Amino acid sequence: MFTIVDKRKMSPEVFRMVFTAPYIARSRKPGQFIIIQQGGDYSERIPLTIADADAEKGTVTIIFQAVGAATHQLALLDPGEAIANVLGPLGQPTHIEKFGKVICVGGGIGAAPLHPIAQAMAQAGNELKVIVGARTKDLIIMEEEMNKISDDVIICTDDGSYGRKALVTEPLKELCEQWKPDMVVAIGPPIMMKFCTQTTKPFGVPIIVSLNTIMVDGTGMCGGCRVSINGKTKFVCVDGPEFDGYAVDWENMMMRLGTFKTQEQKAHHHCHIGLNIKEGEA
Amino acid sequence: MSHTIEQLDAEASVLLAKYSSNELKNKDRLAIPVQEMPSQAPEIRVNNMEEVALGYTEAQVIVESMRCLQCATAPCVDGCPVRIDIPGFIALAAKGDFARSIATIKDSSMLPSVCGRVCPQESQCQLTCTVGKVHKNVDKAVAIGRIERYVADWEANHGTRSIPPVLSSTGKKVGVIGSGPASMTAAADLRRAGHEVVMFEALHKAGGVLVYGIPEFRLPKRIVEEELHTLSDMGVKIEYNFLVGRTATINDLMEREGFSALFIGSGAGLPNFLNIPGENLIGVFSANEYLTRSNLMKAYDKAKAGTPLFDSKKVLVFGGGNVAMDAARTAKRLGADEVNIVYRRTSEEMPARREEVVHAHEEGIIFKYLHAPKEILGDDKGRVTGVKVILCELGAPDSSGRRSPVEIPGSEQVLSCDTVIVAIGNSSNPLIEKTTKGLKVDRKGHIVVDEETCATSMPGVYAGGDIVLGSATVILAMGQGRKAAKAMNEYLLAQEKVGGSAT
Numbered sequence: 001m002f003t004i005v006d007k008r009k010m011s012p013e014v015f016r017m018v019f020t021a022p023y024i025a026r027s028r029k030p031g032q033f034i035i036i037q038q039g040g041d042y043s044e045r046i047p048l049t050i051a052d053a054d055a056e057k058g059t060v061t062i063i064f065q066a067v068g069a070a071t072h073q074l075a076l077l078d079p080g081e082a083i084a085n086v087l088g089p090l091g092q093p094t095h096i097e098k099f100g101k102v103i104c105v106g107g108g109i110g111a112a113p114l115h116p117i118a119q120a121m122a123q124a125g126n127e128l129k130v131i132v133g134a135r136t137k138d139l140i141i142m143e144e145e146m147n148k149i150s151d152d153v154i155i156c157t158d159d160g161s162y163g164r165k166a167l168v169t170e171p172l173k174e175l176c177e178q179w180k181p182d183m184v185v186a187i188g189p190p191i192m193m194k195f196c197t198q199t200t201k202p203f204g205v206p207i208i209v210s211l212n213t214i215m216v217d218g219t220g221m222c223g224g225c226r227v228s229i230n231g232k233t234k235f236v237c238v239d240g241p242e243f244d245g246y247a248v249d250w251e252n253m254m255m256r257l258g259t260f261k262t263q264e265q266k267a268h269h270h271c272h273i274g275l276n277i278k279e280g281e282a
Numbered sequence: 283m284s285h286t287i288e289q290l291d292a293e294a295s296v297l298l299a300k301y302s303s304n305e306l307k308n309k310d311r312l313a314i315p316v317q318e319m320p321s322q323a324p325e326i327r328v329n330n331m332e333e334v335a336l337g338y339t340e341a342q343v344i345v346e347s348m349r350c351l352q353c354a355t356a357p358c359v360d361g362c363p364v365r366i367d368i369p370g371f372i373a374l375a376a377k378g379d380f381a382r383s384i385a386t387i388k389d390s391s392m393l394p395s396v397c398g399r400v401c402p403q404e405s406q407c408q409l410t411c412t413v414g415k416v417h418k419n420v421d422k423a424v425a426i427g428r429i430e431r432y433v434a435d436w437e438a439n440h441g442t443r444s445i446p447p448v449l450s451s452t453g454k455k456v457g458v459i460g461s462g463p464a465s466m467t468a469a470a471d472l473r474r475a476g477h478e479v480v481m482f483e484a485l486h487k488a489g490g491v492l493v494y495g496i497p498e499f500r501l502p503k504r505i506v507e508e509e510l511h512t513l514s515d516m517g518v519k520i521e522y523n524f525l526v527g528r529t530a531t532i533n534d535l536m537e538r539e540g541f542s543a544l545f546i547g548s549g550a551g552l553p554n555f556l557n558i559p560g561e562n563l564i565g566v567f568s569a570n571e572y573l574t575r576s577n578l579m580k581a582y583d584k585a586k587a588g589t590p591l592f593d594s595k596k597v598l599v600f601g602g603g604n605v606a607m608d609a610a611r612t613a614k615r616l617g618a619d620e621v622n623i624v625y626r627r628t629s630e631e632m633p634a635r636r637e638e639v640v641h642a643h644e645e646g647i648i649f650k651y652l653h654a655p656k657e658i659l660g661d662d663k664g665r666v667t668g669v670k671v672i673l674c675e676l677g678a679p680d681s682s683g684r685r686s687p688v689e690i691p692g693s694e695q696v697l698s699c700d701t702v703i704v705a706i707g708n709s710s711n712p713l714i715e716k717t718t719k720g721l722k723v724d725r726k727g728h729i730v731v732d733e734e735t736c737a738t739s740m741p742g743v744y745a746g747g748d749i750v751l752g753s754a755t756v757i758l759a760m761g762q763g764r765k766a767a768k769a770m771n772e773y774l775l776a777q778e779k780v781g782g783s784a785t
Binding site: 027044085087220235238252256 | 484485486524529555557567568583588589591592593711
């Protein structure tokens with residue numbers, strides 16, 4: 001079924017995995033996501049972004065950070081093994097058109113789902129600049145891929161270990177001042193996206209963000225992913241995952257991400273142990 | 283009021299000995315008391331997820347079946363959406379011929395073990411039952427559902443589950459979207475006619491609402507699995523992780539993937555919220571989310587489940603339907619100290635089945651009638667701390683015929699809680715509508731179908747269950763699945779003739 005054909009460790013916690021999923025590979029569009037569940041009665045369903053897909057080969061590429069129990073279990077799978085359940089593509093595709101000048105900002109593994117969007121924006125005839133940021137050099141991903149689609153890829157790290165020592169908002173602000181973009185797309189941790197919207201706001205540039213909230217089914221049934229958009233409740237799984245960055249109630253969104261904090265911390269401790277054993281053996 | 287299963291069985295055995303030797307007259311039958319359903323004691327069952335109702339014993343089911351007058355008019359059959367031969371299966375059960383009794387039910391109903399448990403018999407077959415009419419009390423009608431459940435379970439326990447015969451292949455491929463009661467019924471009937479049937483399920487488990495919605499304590503999941511096994515044994519193929527509209531569209535399936543006809547049974551969709559302030563605070567859940575976490579994801583098994591569930595002490599559930607009861611009783615089992623149902627009307631108007639309400643009462647659920655939620659309150663961390671409600675009184679009947687609640691000015695009060703579960707129904711999921719060219723839906727997004735055939739506006743595409751009816755019952759969904767399958771079989775046959783003459 002969803003057999004893993006390639007797996008690479010991009011940093012101690014970040015993995016790139018390619019698996020077969022012919023329908024998803026054919027149907028997916030930039031901006032959409034999948035939900036995986038690793039079989040049996042007890043495994044959690046988690047949403048993951050799509051980094052790339054090959055319709056011909058029928059494969060889908062994901063890049064994920066092993067941060068919770070389910071992503072740790074996923075990271076333990078090797079080529080030849082299969083992910084039991086993969087549902088997708090979910091959510092609305094990104095609205096792609098020729099806006100003119102577009103800046104794509106990716107933070108952490110947010111750079112992975114950003115790539116197909118940036119690619120589509122370039123193909124639609126937009127002038128493209130890309131900003132990729134992470135905490136440290138090890139966590140910078142997609143640099144090479146982004147270089148292929150944009151002549152101007154700015155790398156920043158929080159600790160200055162690679163590229164500029166800056167948060168992504170610094171070059172974003174400069175570009176807003178000097179380059180005057182027509183559209184910004186930002187994908188990354190919620191706090192980064194929130195600050196991106198604060199950075200672009202004074203310039204009146206539209207900004208699209210992609211939200212990754214708590215989800216169970218991913219088809220609109222549970223409503224766990226709901227966010228407040230311009231004061232109206234929307235479901236990330238069916239109305240999103242992309243929204244007008246200025247319309248998002250960031251405080252509420254970030255707060256809701258912490259709904260199961262206590263339970264998750266317990267689980268995270270357990271799964272880290274599993275992953276370390278595997279690393280030791282390898 | 284509740285007796286142990288041993289006591290109930292002993293009482294039934296005495297009655298059985300008394301009546302079995304002589305020919306019963308109607309007067310005798312009417313004198314037999316309704317057999318009480320043996321149940322787990324409330325104080326025990328609130329600590330487990332096991333089924334509440336244990337099922338009749340053999341003596342009980344025979345005694346209960348003897349209460350049926352076998353009246354010529356059989357009004358019970360008219361009360362049944364799939365017109366099961368009720369007097370027929372009851373007569374056989376009264377003789378202890380359970381194999382033929384279940385076979386009689388299965389002529390009309392695909393899922394007797396499910397329907398025996400979750401059908402609202404008191405408003406269907408038992409409502410029209412002559413015995414209940416004579417006693418002027420619907421609670422004294424023949425317990426048709428309990429008898430149905432017994433014979434269905436008898437079959438499962440005796441390993442005599444029969445696989446319905448399948449006609450030789452027609453060479454046609456038919457798709458069934460969703461795997462709940464409407465789809466299961468349609469799939470079985472379509473397969474029986476010899477078509478290749480593929481069932482598309484978005485989730486990682488099949489069964490639809492029977493699996494994600496109805497809790498284990500009301501419908502054990504092994505029963506649903508058993509029914510799905512029957513479908514697989516018949517040759518129905520289940521494609522999991524397939525969301526029609528996203529993974530492939532209806533148009534893709536019909537034009538690219540070679541499906542000759544489709545049945546849409548995708549079910550109720552998006553949970554409704556009240557749109558009052560505070561509904562996005564931490565600790566507010568839709569009943570769908572709460573129940574899906576517990577039922578589908580098995581989050582009640584905290585030691586094993588990867589999916590977390592909110593730790594609740596004091597819970598308020600908004601709504602008065604079966605889903606509200608399920609959510610409240612689940613919260614109680616998951617360890618909440620206090621669980622309240624908050625409902626705007628009174629017990630009279632409450633849509634939940636009486637049996638569920640009685641069970642909830644027994645389990646210590648508190649009912650706050652004539653309370654309307656106005657605002658959910660939270661602390662500085664965004665966690666729910668309480669709900670501001672206003673008291674109501676009943677006014678004139680509304681469009682649904684129920685008396686509508688009228689708020690009493692100045693009667694606001696705050697009920698403290700840490701969890702709110704919103705169980706006020708669903709709206710239809712727009713995904714299929716939005717991704718299908720030529721599919722007609724009504725104002726509420728329900729798919730418009732022909733009442734007789736369940737045919738949609740698209741040739742070869744049929745629909746049934748909650749995506750058509752809004753929120754209906756398992757049996758009504760099954761009825762539509764059956765109706766649609768019949769029409770689809772006729773449509774496919776006609777297609778074949780057209781195709782044949784063209785070549």
